Amino acid sequence: MNETLYYSLVIAGVLITLLTIAAGNIYIERRLLSVWQDRLGPNRVGPFGLLQVVADIIKIFTKEDWIPRFADRVVFVLAPAIILITILITFAIIPFSPDIVVADLNIGLLFFLGLSSLGAYSLVLGGWASNNKYSLLGAMRGAAQMLSYEVFMGLSLMGVVMMTGSFSMVDIVEAQKNVWFVIPQFAGFVIFLIAGLAESHRIPFDIPESESELIAGFHSEYSGMKFGMFFVGEYLAITLISALVTTLFFGGWLGPDFLPPLAWFTIKVFAFIAFIILLRAALPRPRYDQLLGFGWKILLPLSLINILVTGAILLSK
Amino acid sequence: MISEFGIILLYFILGFVFVGIALVAAYFIRPSHPNAIKNSTYECGEIPIGEPWVRFNVRFYVIALIFLLFDVEVVFLLPWAIVFKGLGWFAFIEMIIFVVILLVGFAYVWGKGDLDWERPKPYIAKLSDLVIGKKKQ
Numbered sequence: 001m002n003e004t005l006y007y008s009l010v011i012a013g014v015l016i017t018l019l020t021i022a023a024g025n026i027y028i029e030r031r032l033l034s035v036w037q038d039r040l041g042p043n044r045v046g047p048f049g050l051l052q053v054v055a056d057i058i059k060i061f062t063k064e065d066w067i068p069r070f071a072d073r074v075v076f077v078l079a080p081a082i083i084l085i086t087i088l089i090t091f092a093i094i095p096f097s098p099d100i101v102v103a104d105l106n107i108g109l110l111f112f113l114g115l116s117s118l119g120a121y122s123l124v125l126g127g128w129a130s131n132n133k134y135s136l137l138g139a140m141r142g143a144a145q146m147l148s149y150e151v152f153m154g155l156s157l158m159g160v161v162m163m164t165g166s167f168s169m170v171d172i173v174e175a176q177k178n179v180w181f182v183i184p185q186f187a188g189f190v191i192f193l194i195a196g197l198a199e200s201h202r203i204p205f206d207i208p209e210s211e212s213e214l215i216a217g218f219h220s221e222y223s224g225m226k227f228g229m230f231f232v233g234e235y236l237a238i239t240l241i242s243a244l245v246t247t248l249f250f251g252g253w254l255g256p257d258f259l260p261p262l263a264w265f266t267i268k269v270f271a272f273i274a275f276i277i278l279l280r281a282a283l284p285r286p287r288y289d290q291l292l293g294f295g296w297k298i299l300l301p302l303s304l305i306n307i308l309v310t311g312a313i314l315l316s317k
Numbered sequence: 318m319i320s321e322f323g324i325i326l327l328y329f330i331l332g333f334v335f336v337g338i339a340l341v342a343a344y345f346i347r348p349s350h351p352n353a354i355k356n357s358t359y360e361c362g363e364i365p366i367g368e369p370w371v372r373f374n375v376r377f378y379v380i381a382l383i384f385l386l387f388d389v390e391v392v393f394l395l396p397w398a399i400v401f402k403g404l405g406w407f408a409f410i411e412m413i414i415f416v417v418i419l420l421v422g423f424a425y426v427w428g429k430g431d432l433d434w435e436r437p438k439p440y441i442a443k444l445s446d447l448v449i450g451k452k453k454q
Contacts, residue, residue: 066355
C-alpha cells in the first residue's frame with residue numbers, strides 16, 4: 001500500500017510538471033513567435049509577461065463552457081479528455097534521467113505507437129459530435145492525416161529498434177553511448193519529426209484546424225475548458241514529440257559530465273520545442289492533397305528503404 | 318511490489334482524475350447564459366442550411382483502407398526488427414520478399430490514382446463496346 005502511495009505521488013508530480021510545462025509552452029511560443037515576427041508579444045502581466053499564463057488559465061476556467069444543444073453530449077465532452085489523457089499517459093515511458101522513469105516498459109515504443117493512434121479518436125469524435133459542417137470536414141481530414149502519418153511514424157522508428165534490439169526506452173538511450181542515433185538513422189529522424197508534427201497537427205500540418213478555411217475545424221464548437229483541453233493537448237503533443245526525438249535520436253539524458261543528466265534532457269527537449277515553434281513562424285500550410293501525396297509517395301518508400309538498408313548494414317557487420 | 322504495468326494503470330487512473338477535476342471545477346466556476354443565437358450552429362453568422370452531417374469525399378475511406386494494409390505490415394515488421402540479428406540473412410531476405418509483395422500492391426494503388434486527390438477520369442464502358450467485331454476505343 002505504501003508503494004502505491006509513493007508511486008501515486010511520483011505520478012501526480014510528473015503530471016503537474018507536464019501541465020505546467022505545457023502552459024509554459026504557450027508563453028514561450030507567443031514570445032518566440034513575436035521575436036521572429038518583430039513584435040513584442042505578451043509583456044504586460046507580471047515580469048516579462050510571465051504571469052500571462054496564469055491569466056490565461058483563469059480566463060479559460062471562467063469562460064462560458066457551452067455544450068451545443070444539437071451536439072452529442074457524452075461524446076462531445078469525451079473528445080477533449082481523450083487527447084489530453086492519451087498524451088499525458090504516453091509520458092510514462094519517457095526516461096527523463098537514469099533515475100526518473102515512471103515505468104520502464106519492455107514494450108515502451110509499442111505503447112507510444114498505440115496511444116498515439118488513439119489520439120485520432122479525439123479528432124473524429126469531437127468533430128462528429130459537434131454537429132457542424134466545418135467540424136465534420138476537419139475531423140475527416142484529421143483522421144486521414146493521422147492514419148497516414150502513423151504508418152510512417154511506425155516505420156521510421158524501426159531502424160532505431162533494429163539497432164538496439166529492444167523496445168525499452170532506457171535500453172535505446174543506453175545504446176547511444178557511443179554515437180547518437182541521429183547520425184546512422186538520419187532518414188528515420190527526419191521522417192519521425194515530420195510524422196510527429198503531422199500527428200500533433202501542428203502548423204505546417206494543421207489542416208484539420210486551418211482557421212482560414214475551416215474556422216478551427218474539429219474544435220470550432222468548443223469553448224471554455226474543453227477548448228482549453230484541446231489547446232493544452234496540442235502543447236503537450238509538442239513536448240511529447242520533442243521528448244521522443246531527444247530520447248530516440250539525440251541520446252536522451254546523455255551528455256558531457258559537467259551538467260546532470262536531467263539538465264541535458266531538458267536542454268535538448270526545449271531546443272526541439274523552439275525548433276518546432278520556428279517551423280510555425282517559417283512555413284506556410286500545404287494543400288491537403290499535397291500533404292497526403294507527400295506522405296504516401298515519398299515518406300513511405302523512403303522509410304522502407306531506410307529499414308532494408310539498416311538491416312543489410314547491421315547484418316554484414 | 319507493483320509491476321511496471323501496475324504503475325501504468327495508476328498513471329491511467331490519475332490522468333483521468335486530473336482531467337476530471339479540471340472539467341468538474343470548470344463546470345462549477347463557469348457562467349451559463351444561453352440564448353437563441355448562441356444555441357445555433359456556428360457558420361460565420363449565416364443561418365445553417367441542411368443537415369450538418371454532410372456527405373464527404375469517398376477518398377477518405379480509400380485512405381483508411383490503404384492505411385489498414387500498411388499498418389498490418391508495421392505490426393509484422395516490429396517483432397522481426399527485435400530479433401533479426403539472431404535470425405540472420407535468411408529472415409532478412411524473407412522480409413525483403415514480404416516488402417516487395419507489399420510494394421507491388423502499393424504500386425497498383427498508386428497507378429490506379431488512389432493516392433491522388435484529383436483522380437483521373439475513369440473510362441465508363443458504353444453499350445457500343447459490347448458489339449462484336451468493334452474494337453474498344
